[in-house]
Amino acid sequence: MTRRRLLFDSYLGLGGLALVDLLAAEPARASTLAADNPLAPKPPHHPAKAKSCIFLFMEGGVSQMDLFEYKPELIKYAGKQMPQAQRTQGELATFSAAPNRVIPPQWDFAQHGQSGRWLSSLLPNLATRVDDLAFIHGIKVDNNNHGPAVYHTLTGNQFPGSASIGAWVTYGLGSENRDLPGFIVMGDHRGSTIGGAGVWGNGFLPAAYQGALFRNGSTPIVDLNPRPGVTPKSQRSELDLLKWFNEKHSAERSNTSELDARIASYELAFRMQTKAPELVDLAHETEATKKLYGLDDAMTEPFGRQCLLARRMVERGVRFVKLLHGAGGDRWDDHGDIKTRLPIHAKEVDKPIAGLLTDLKARGLLDETLVVWASEMGRTPFDNNLVTDKPGRDHNQYGLVVWMAGGGIKAGSSFGETDDFSVRAAAEEIPLRDVHATLLDLLGLDQYRLTFLHAGRYKKLTDIGGRVIKEIMA
Amino acid sequence: MEEYEERLHNGPEKKELDEFEAQLLKKLIAVRTERAKAKNEYTKADLRLELTLKKQRIFTEAEQANHQELQAAAERTGDTEEQQALDACEAKLLVKLKSAYAKGDVDPAARFQSLAIVDVEKEASAKYSGESIFSAEEKARFGELTAKLDVFRNRAARWKPSVLGVTQVPGPPSGPDIAPIHVLKRGDYRQPAEAVEPGFPSVITGNFEPAVLETDRYRQYPTRGWRMTLAKWIVSRDNPLTARVMVNRIWQHHFGEGIIRTTSDFGKNGDRPSHPELLDFLAVKFMDDGWDIKAMHKLMLMSNTYQQAPENPKFNESTKDPDNRLLWRFNRRRLEAEAIRDSILQVSGRLNPERGGPSVFPPLPDDLADFARYGRTGGLMWEPNEKDEDGRRRSVYIFQRRSLPLPVMASFDAIVFSESCERRSTTTTPLQSLSMMNGNLMHEESEYLAKRLEKDAGANRSAQVRRAFEIILNRPARPEEVEKFSKFSGPLDAICRVLLSSNEFLYVE
Numbered sequence: 015m016t017r018r019r020l021l022f023d024s025y026l027g028l029g030g031l032a033l034v035d036l037l038a039a040e041p042a043r044a045s046t047l048a049a050d051n052p053l054a055p056k057p058p059h060h061p062a063k064a065k066s067c068i069f070l071f072m073e074g075g076v077s078q079m080d081l082f083e084y085k086p087e088l089i090k091y092a093g094k095q096m097p098q099a100q101r102t103q104g105e106l107a108t109f110s111a112a113p114n115r116v117i118p119p120q121w122d123f124a125q126h127g128q129s130g131r132w133l134s135s136l137l138p139n140l141a142t143r144v145d146d147l148a149f150i151h152g153i154k155v156d157n158n159n160h161g162p163a164v165y166h167t168l169t170g171n172q173f174p175g176s177a178s179i180g181a182w183v184t185y186g187l188g189s190e191n192r193d194l195p196g197f198i199v200m201g202d203h204r205g206s207t208i209g210g211a212g213v214w215g216n217g218f219l220p221a222a223y224q225g226a227l228f229r230n231g232s233t234p235i236v237d238l239n240p241r242p243g244v245t246p247k248s249q250r251s252e253l254d255l256l257k258w259f260n261e262k263h264s265a266e267r268s269n270t271s272e273l274d275a276r277i278a279s280y281e282l283a284f285r286m287q288t289k290a291p292e293l294v295d296l297a298h299e300t301e302a303t304k305k306l307y308g309l310d311d312a313m314t315e316p317f318g319r320q321c322l323l324a325r326r327m328v329e330r331g332v333r334f335v336k337l338l339h340g341a342g343g344d345r346w347d348d349h350g351d352i353k354t355r356l357p358i359h360a361k362e363v364d365k366p367i368a369g370l371l372t373d374l375k376a377r378g379l380l381d382e383t384l385v386v387w388a389s390e391m392g393r394t395p396f397d398n399n400l401v402t403d404k405p406g407r408d409h410n411q412y413g414l415v416v417w418m419a420g421g422g423i424k425a426g427s428s429f430g431e432t433d434d435f436s437v438r439a440a441a442e443e444i445p446l447r448d449v450h451a452t453l454l455d456l457l458g459l460d461q462y463r464l465t466f467l468h469a470g471r472y473k474k475l476t477d478i479g480g481r482v483i484k485e486i487m488a
Numbered sequence: 489m490e491e492y493e494e495r496l497h498n499g500p501e502k503k504e505l506d507e508f509e510a511q512l513l514k515k516l517i518a519v520r521t522e523r524a525k526a527k528n529e530y531t532k533a534d535l536r537l538e539l540t541l542k543k544q545r546i547f548t549e550a551e552q553a554n555h556q557e558l559q560a561a562a563e564r565t566g567d568t569e570e571q572q573a574l575d576a577c578e579a580k581l582l583v584k585l586k587s588a589y590a591k592g593d594v595d596p597a598a599r600f601q602s603l604a605i606v607d608v609e610k611e612a613s614a615k616y617s618g619e620s621i622f623s624a625e626e627k628a629r630f631g632e633l634t635a636k637l638d639v640f641r642n643r644a645a646r647w648k649p650s651v652l653g654v655t656q657v658p659g660p661p662s663g664p665d666i667a668p669i670h671v672l673k674r675g676d677y678r679q680p681a682e683a684v685e686p687g688f689p690s691v692i693t694g695n696f697e698p699a700v701l702e703t704d705r706y707r708q709y710p711t712r713g714w715r716m717t718l719a720k721w722i723v724s725r726d727n728p729l730t731a732r733v734m735v736n737r738i739w740q741h742h743f744g745e746g747i748i749r750t751t752s753d754f755g756k757n758g759d760r761p762s763h764p765e766l767l768d769f770l771a772v773k774f775m776d777d778g779w780d781i782k783a784m785h786k787l788m789l790m791s792n793t794y795q796q797a798p799e800n801p802k803f804n805e806s807t808k809d810p811d812n813r814l815l816w817r818f819n820r821r822r823l824e825a826e827a828i829r830d831s832i833l834q835v836s837g838r839l840n841p842e843r844g845g846p847s848v849f850p851p852l853p854d855d856l857a858d859f860a861r862y863g864r865t866g867g868l869m870w871e872p873n874e875k876d877e878d879g880r881r882r883s884v885y886i887f888q889r890r891s892l893p894l895p896v897m898a899s900f901d902a903i904v905f906s907e908s909c910e911r912r913s914t915t916t917t918p919l920q921s922l923s924m925m926n927g928n929l930m931h932e933e934s935e936y937l938a939k940r941l942e943k944d945a946g947a948n949r950s951a952q953v954r955r956a957f958e959i960i961l962n963r964p965a966r967p968e969e970v971e972k973f974s975k976f977s978g979p980l981d982a983i984c985r986v987l988l989s990s991n992e993f994l995y996v997e
Contacts, residue, residue: 051916052915052916052917053917173906174890174904174906174907175904175906175907176907195918195919206860206869206891206892209891210869210889210890210891210892211890211891211892211893211898211904212890212891212904212906215904217907218907218909219913220901220913220914220915221898221899221900221901221902221913221915221917222915222916222917224898226919229855235855235919235922236853236855236856236895236922236923237853237855237895237896237919237922237923237925237926237927238855238922238926239926240925240926241926241931244926248978248982249925251976251977251978252978252982252985252986253925255972255973255976255978255983255986256986256989256990258972259969259972259986259987259990259992260990260991260992263990263991263992264991267798267799267820268799268804269798269820272820272822272914272916273820273991273995275916276916276921276991276994277991279916279917279918279920279921280918280921280924280925280989282918282921283918283919283921283922283925284921284925286918286922287922467750468907468910469752469907469908469910470750470752470753470755470758
């Protein structure tokens with residue numbers, strides 16, 4: 015029995031026992047009960063490299079050539095127009111009237127780790143973990159504006175209404191913790207993300223797979239706390255009466271699996287009321303751990319807290335955790351004044367993410383957790399002319415960088431490459447669905463088997479199917 | 489609505505904003521003047537300001553018009569050459585501007601006097617301004633004051649009647665013709681193949697000829713009648729598919745499964761009908777009744793099949809048809825999200841049955857209040873209806889905000905209207921239970937329901953329990969139920985919550 019398994023089991027506690035009771039009392043119902051609990055764990059399609067996934071999403075479009083892509087040509091062409099061949103020929107729907115002068119990378123680059131990976135000086139902490147990461151460069155997103163691109167990155171389709179990645183994964187694998195939601199989302203404390211609930215929605219999948227929005231503070235889930243004046247004791251007696259009444263109702267009927275599942279769900283909800291606050295209570299974390307995530311610095315504290323909570327969630331068997339960084343004016347959308355803005359956002363996440371990777375590894379969780387870092391697009395090498403005296407970069411749907419770490423990842427590897435100006439893939443562009451296919455594959459899911467019949471068509475996350483990027487897999 | 493319009497244009501919030509904007513305008517003018525004097529340097533922004541001036545202008549009307557045209561062209565096309573032309577024109581104008589200022593023809597400082605409130609608004613809400621003229625505090629205050637006023641703007645907009653208009657597309661000679669329609673190779677718009685005429689799917693009709701188009705007989709509209717032709721084909725008496733699909737969906741709604749279970753696929757890959765003759769009977773009846781949906785509901789609901797019990801002891805042990813395809817019993821069915829909310833409001837006596845009108849915004853759970861803000865300046869994406877009873881109208885009137893579905897609705901499988909939904913799923917999750925246990929709707933309505941019971945049945949607990957069963961479950965309470973519930977030590981509203989959360993209330997049999 016692994017340490018983690020033990021933790022799950024003790025976590026299930028009374029819930030586990032109640033479930034066992036239910037199964038023992040009515041063996042014939044066992045299979046239908048599982049069918050009635052949409053979040054019951056399901057076997058993967060093939061052996062999974064990772065059991066759970068932490069998806070770090072940076073909203074706004076991160077400048078790849080200021081963080082991850084070292085392009086000396088940009089220094090050579092600083093302040094000048096790019097050579098004609100490298101121009102985007104109007105295909106890139108930028109907001110500036112025309113491609114303007116090249117902005118050189120604003121920070122020094124250096125090679126790090128055994129892999130000799132180039133990173134800019136904006137990510138000093140991530141640099142120490144660089145040998146754990148695998149990069150994908152030159153990913154193409156379907157749309158060059160935030161809303162649709164965010165939807166594409168997080169739901170596989172640029173139009174709203176599709177199931178988000180987390181919903182697909184919990185639909186495919188269920189959840190290992192019955193006291194907590196299987197798919198949890200934590201938003202930026204500064205406001206709602208573009209697309210709102212749609213980016214963690216269930217889309218056409220059943221509602222049980224929608225992401226549960228965890229909020230800051232002691233009431234992480236909507237309607238988690240009893241109303242003022244309702245004590246645990248009075249609520250317990252209320253639920254006991256409900257249970258008595260519902261069980262009597264069931265006893266007079268046949269085909270009651272769905273009814274019984276609802277009786278159980280009230281018990282689960284009751285337990286969730288104590289388990290969820292315990293999950294967000296960091297009192298038992300050591301000072302060293304808190305420091306590792308940057309909780310001691312006001313700038314890194316918010317995202318650091320999200321990262322630490324993410325670790326606590328995967329530790330407890332939550333299947334998919336999505337962390338959102340950036341909201342409203344405080345996102346990575348550096349059209350102007352990139353020199354001031356980018357370091358702020360980079361600093362906000364650098365230490366927390368490095369801390370998360372370090373902590374997962376130290377606890378032996380990194381091998382079974384897939385960590386994915388993404389934004390919804392890259393940025394252009396040229397100034398977008400919106401603020402002439404404080405240059406910034408425009409959107410670039412061809413320049414997305416994604417990195418992954420953890421279970422099944424070939425650490426220190428990299429796949430794909432953009433041209434000398436970081437505009438688009440140098441050879442063949444990588445459609446975003448390839449990234450999605452890879453993510454599913456690592457979690458033990460086959461993109462062609464993970465389907466749902468909707469509107470006369472078997473829908474899948476990768477639409478027409480993506481190529482699993484074996485090059486970054488161990 | 490007038491009340492909100494009045495408040496929007498003349499209320500104290502408007503005055504506060506006006507005063508603040510006037511202050512900001514003074515600062516804007518002062519700082520811009522100072523900067524102009526200090527630097528004696530002019531940017532394209534100054535140039536564009538100059539170009540909009542009507543009086544005392546440096547540039548000729550022709551120069552202004554020319555610039556306007558180039559700018560529009562550059563913006564519209566996003567083309568490099570157009571942009572270069574604009575840049576060249578602006579460079580020249582900038583030289584002229586500088587020389588005019590240098591000669592002292594006009595006082596540059598005086599120019600900034602023509603800045604207006606709209607420039608204040610632009611500067612205060614600019615996201616990407618490097619060194620803003622306004623301080624962060626000023627910007628924040630501007631945001632706050634605008635947000636306060638936006639509340640009334642939104643309220644006024646809520647009640648403003650609006651209609652989605654459809655206009656006729658005028659064809660030639662009075663308007664442009666429709667571009668030829670091409671088959672696109674691999675669905676790629678850059679690879680057009682042969683041009684095609686409108687026609688019906690040959691896979692269904694077996695007919696490869698273009699459709700005979702329905703033209704406007706009286707030539708009242710210069711329309712080609714494509715849509716009319718399609719509409720008539722869809723509802724044609726010779727086309728059984730439309731009526732079959734529709735009655736099958738209504739059937740699915742009442743019986744849990746359609747006669748054809750794949751409600752959106754009647755083709756080769758779809759399910760076979762369980763009762764083909766019935767499906768055809770209903771389809772023909774539907775057409776005969778003039779596509780009357782209500783009559784179809786009535787026909788189904790009054791049938792013996794619908795009125796069966798969910799238990800059929802005669803066949804309960806049978807293994808022949810466990811899925812009940814042959815409808816030997818009723819399929820027990822959970823209420824949809826809308827019906828759950830409406831039913832709770834109905835039994836508490838507080839459902840507002842008003843019909844029509846604008847969408848409503850029921851109260852959000854307290855936990856979500858700050859999530860409903862846009863960013864930090866405070867625009868609200870969900871302001872609960874200011875009149876409480878408007879928030880208690882039927883659920884079909886709830887405003888559909890894709891980025892913020894009402895949690896109680898979303899947890900009970902209500903859909904967000906961004907995808908078609910052939911069939912609601914019915915899941916059972918602890919989040920549903922949480923909203924029944926702790927949600928604001930449940931708690932508010934159970935309190936009102938308790939008051940209703942006290943009014944109906946007096947102070948006697950057994951009488952209250954009996955009345956509660958009648959109102960909530962539509963049946964008399966049994967003796968053992970009266971006994972058990974009367975012994976319960978909690979308040980009356982807790983008893984209401986128990987009954988409203990019960991399977992008997994949430995499932996239809």
